[in-house]
Amino acid sequence: MFVENKRLTGTTFRDQANSRLQVVDLASPFSTTDSHINFFYLLMMIAIAQGVGCKQTASKNPTPPAAAPNSHLTNDQSWDVFLDGYINNYFIARPDIAVLAGRHDLDGRLPDFSAAGLQREAERLRGAKERARSFANDALDGRQRFERDYLISRIDSDLFWLESAAWPAKNPYYYADALDPDVYISRDYAPLDQRMRAFINYAKAIPDALKQARGNLKPPFPRTFIKIGRTTIGGLAATYETDVTKIFAPVADEQLKSEFRAATSVAATAVREFDGWLASLEQDAPRISPSGRKSLARCCGPPRALAFRLINWKLSGDEIWSETSRPCAKRARVMRPVKSVRECVAKQQLNKPEGGAVEERETSSRT
Numbered sequence: 001m002f003v004e005n006k007r008l009t010g011t012t013f014r015d016q017a018n019s020r021l022q023v024v025d026l027a028s029p030f031s032t033t034d035s036h037i038n039f040f041y042l043l044m045m046i047a048i049a050q051g052v053g054c055k056q057t058a059s060k061n062p063t064p065p066a067a068a069p070n071s072h073l074t075n076d077q078s079w080d081v082f083l084d085g086y087i088n089n090y091f092i093a094r095p096d097i098a099v100l101a102g103r104h105d106l107d108g109r110l111p112d113f114s115a116a117g118l119q120r121e122a123e124r125l126r127g128a129k130e131r132a133r134s135f136a137n138d139a140l141d142g143r144q145r146f147e148r149d150y151l152i153s154r155i156d157s158d159l160f161w162l163e164s165a166a167w168p169a170k171n172p173y174y175y176a177d178a179l180d181p182d183v184y185i186s187r188d189y190a191p192l193d194q195r196m197r198a199f200i201n202y203a204k205a206i207p208d209a210l211k212q213a214r215g216n217l218k219p220p221f222p223r224t225f226i227k228i229g230r231t232t233i234g235g236l237a238a239t240y241e242t243d244v245t246k247i248f249a250p251v252a253d254e255q256l257k258s259e260f261r262a263a264t265s266v267a268a269t270a271v272r273e274f275d276g277w278l279a280s281l282e283q284d285a286p287r288i289s290p291s292g293r294k295s296l297a298r299c300c301g302p303p304r305a306l307a308f309r310l311i312n313w314k315l316s317g318d319e320i321w322s323e324t325s326r327p328c329a330k331r332a333r334v335m336r337p338v339k340s341v342r343e344c345v346a347k348q349q350l351n352k353p354e355g356g357a358v359e360e361r362e363t364s365s366r367t
Contacts, residue, residue, distance in 0.1 A: 079135050079144045086128055086151070093121055096178040104189060108201025111178055113168070113212035122162055129155045168216045172229025172278060175213045179206065179233060181240075185247045196248045196256055203240070203263035207270035214274060223285040226278050234275030237268040 091098035095109035111117070132151050140148060161167045167174040183189075184199040210233075221229075244264065251257060 079140055079148065082131060082135075083147060083151070086132075089124065089128075093124060094178070096180075099183050102189070104198070107184075107198035108205065110202070110205045110209045113175060113178075113209055113216065115212075115216060117212075118162065118168055118216070122159065125155050125159050125162075129159075168213075169218045170221060171225045172213070172217060172221070173225065173232060175209070176229065176232035179209060179236065181236070181244065185244050192248065193251050193253055193256060196251050196260055199244065199248070200256075200259050200263045203260075203267040206267040210270050210274045214277060219281050220285055221281065223282060223287055226282045226285050230275055230278050230282075234271065234278065237271040237275070240264045240268045240271075 091101070091103050091106065094111050095103075095106040096111060098106045099109075112120070129152055132148050132155070135144075135148055137145055161174070165171075181199060181202055184195050184202060189195070190198075241264065248257075248260060251260075
């Protein structure tokens with residue numbers, strides 16, 4: 001879950017604790033790839049509860065401040081200052097995540113996906129990890145020790161996807177979440193014309209972001225990666241021209257609408273070119289990445305890596321279904337010994353609470 005602050009700028013998280021907060025369920029696209037987003041929503045909640053500020057910057061091109069120790073502070077105070085700076089620096093490096101968290105002073109921006117930008121991000125993460133590790137147990141209280149250990153684990157996760165798994169070079173989906181414009185079109189965080197301006201800036205940034213992504217990506221990719229990339233990124237062009245256009249249709253400012261049409265057209269063209277490139281790779285793409293097994297072993301560590309070593313990555317789709325459907329079939333025989341799995345699943349789907357949301361929706365649709 002994450003916190004969306006309806007007050008857009010000029011407040012710290014301490015101020016936000018006293019403002020109206022709206023808690024929103026984390027959408028499924030952001031729950032994939034061991035998402036770092038979950039981590040920052042937890043840290044923000046901790047920051048609110050403990051009074052750890054995360055001041056917003058109003059400069060047009062903010063530069064992350066150095067996370068240097070403060071000699072006049074005690075160790076436990078230094079940790080809180082460090083954590084505050086780390087969150088702020090992360091938001092500046094990942095404005096897409098910052099916007100989701102309510103930092104609308106960063107609206108319309110996308111991360112620097114250039115090779116140099118990714119290298120700077122890796123160096124920033126490694127430096128922050130070393131700084132976090134420098135805080136000894138006896139210098140922190142229980143809450144701070146938890147924050148330190150959790151922070152380090154999440155930095156390790158970010159570095160894994162960035163460097164060990166090398167997803168910027170191997171998986172188009174690495175870029176998909178950052179390119180998703182949903183926050184501007186479905187979240188009513190500001191007047192429609194203000195959100196339209198934010199979307200225009202976002203759309204203007206799309207061509208460069210996709211150019212950077214294509215420069216990083218090194219085929220061949222597994223066919224599944226290509227299909228997911230085409231769905232999550234390639235599908236944006238139609239979204240711009242249909243759903244987004246409908247959302248902003250009520251805006252009366254003709255100049256703004258003209259800028260919107262121009263930016264949307266350029267962004268849609270860039271998306272279709274990127275999608276066409278992925279499509280050209282699909283026919284000859286391998287079924288699975290040869291490095292996937294080793295990467296998973298590095299990610300999971302020795303205990304869980306053993307489970308992955310038991311997987312036969314050469315199983316066909318039918319064989320995989322056969323393996324994964326056995327528990328379902330066993331359960332189905334218990335439920336209805338003479339019925340098929342499909343019939344048992346259908347029966348289970350009818351098991352809905354009376355007066356619940358599903359029943360209410362079905363009733364309203366019939367009326």
